[in-house]
Amino acid sequence: MPSYYDIDDILMEEEPLSVVFQVGANAVGLLDPSSETNSVDKGAKVDLPFWLAHELYLRQAVSISVPACFSQRTRKEIQADAACVDLSFRCPYFYELGCKIVPLVGDKTIGSFVHYTFTSRYKEILSKSHSTHVSTGPKFLNRFTKEERQLFDAARSSMVAFKKWREGGSRLERASVLGRKRKTTIPLPPSATP
């Protein structure tokens, strides 16, 4: 069940899934761009967003195939070096989708695969987030999925806030006007001052 107010959850449900229709459906030709009539035939392969695929799956109208981001090829890459895989490109909601799709597809290894991926990438996030200097970083940030990114930001912004707190001496900020040096050397007539 999606949490109603969670924007990430809502966006995640937009992820397209490839499904195969188990029944013919009339008057929904817009779902299948390749169909010539205004209906989807039985056995047609269509990309649907997760929310729609899920509902249709519950009514046994479609069967869902394993998305590309959980394919054998991705698994091999993750096993080789999890931290270097650009998961954000594959699927920005990799973990959320993984958790939600487990009951919907036949492949039961997805759950442990998602867990394995997170565990091995977690160390990378941990070591980078607290130590990295603020100005560096966008290079590997692009590889992170949404969830990893949030984790990283949580650590980094608390570190930044702490550093600010430690340095900042006074609570009152000085207006920039006050810092200006007065020109006292050459008294100018009022009209000549800028």
Next chain:
Amino acid sequence: MMSTSSKEMKTRPQQPHGRRAGRRRWRLRLVEFLAEDEMIEIVPNIRMEALNMICGDYGPFFPQIATRVPLWLAVALRKRGKCTIRSPEWMSVERLTQVLESERESPREFQPLPFHYIEISRLLFDHAHDDIQNIYMVRSLIEDIRDVRFHKVETGLETIAGRTHAVKLKNLSAMEVNIVRPFMVRALQAFYKHDSPQVIQQSEPMGTRRPQAVDRGPRRDLRPR
């Protein structure tokens, strides 16, 4: 002047989420506020009646006779030049050197320090820097201690690899908890979600399934094994 303003310009857009970062800064102030209730010894240089506050009665104050007041009162008096603050005994160079050494020697545990040592030291550095002996030494020692301890926290966090319902952190100070809190809470939540029996154990046959009600995940000490 120019350099500071350009630095500000550089750091401002990189704040990840303005609102969240603001909340975090506010939390830091809150931790600092709580630290101001710690008692500290001052030596007044004025004669003053006792102060009757909601949180307690302090004083009366006599010149050159030490008394104990909360840190906020000490700082307020110090700002007006009405007292000197005696730096707490844990803030001496010898004690801190000793703490730093034992922090380095034992990679598994944290040394006992005051719960608010980071905040207290910063407040004293800011407002009573003349009253602390060897202030540069003390300041860098505290920095080093904090770094060593934080590194320990990080190596400890690395060991988390599955569902964990409790993390034991003995002797960790308020500010250190405050720094790791956002990351740790999110990380534990993520592990909890991905390591849930609904997601993982479905591949196993029904017979070998553990009863889920009692399985709250292992307890974990935040220490490298």
